Amino acid sequence: MPNRVIIFTTDSCTFCVHAKSLLGKRGVVFEEVSLAAHPELQHELAGVTGLTSFPQIIVDGEILGGLNELRAADKDGTLAAWRAEQPGSTPATA
Numbered sequence: 580m581p582n583r584v585i586i587f588t589t590d591s592c593t594f595c596v597h598a599k600s601l602l603g604k605r606g607v608v609f610e611e612v613s614l615a616a617h618p619e620l621q622h623e624l625a626g627v628t629g630l631t632s633f634p635q636i637i638v639d640g641e642i643l644g645g646l647n648e649l650r651a652a653d654k655d656g657t658l659a660a661w662r663a664e665q666p667g668s669t670p671a672t673a
Contacts, residue, residue, distance in 0.1 A: 582661045584608070587624060587635040590615035594646040595634040601649060605658045 584602065586609050588595035602609050614621045614633075625631045628642050636643040638661070643649065652658050 582639055585610045585612060585637045587612050587614055587633060589633045592633050598634045598646045598649050601653060605653065606662045607658055
């Protein structure tokens, strides 16, 4: 079953830009949810995830974390596995 990756972002968030770029470079399909216009939802999301900074990345309903956790997932090969499990994709080669 393919992974569903959701990235919650805000405007003027350099870490969000880097996270989206990394996902794109690795060929991982993701859904972006911008909370820039909804600060009340930012607060609500923080209550659910326990995270107060952005981006906040959710994979298959589980909280991954932010940019640092995404970079760690890239380093350990997890991102490559996400891509390999998505329809129409082929495993990345090094």
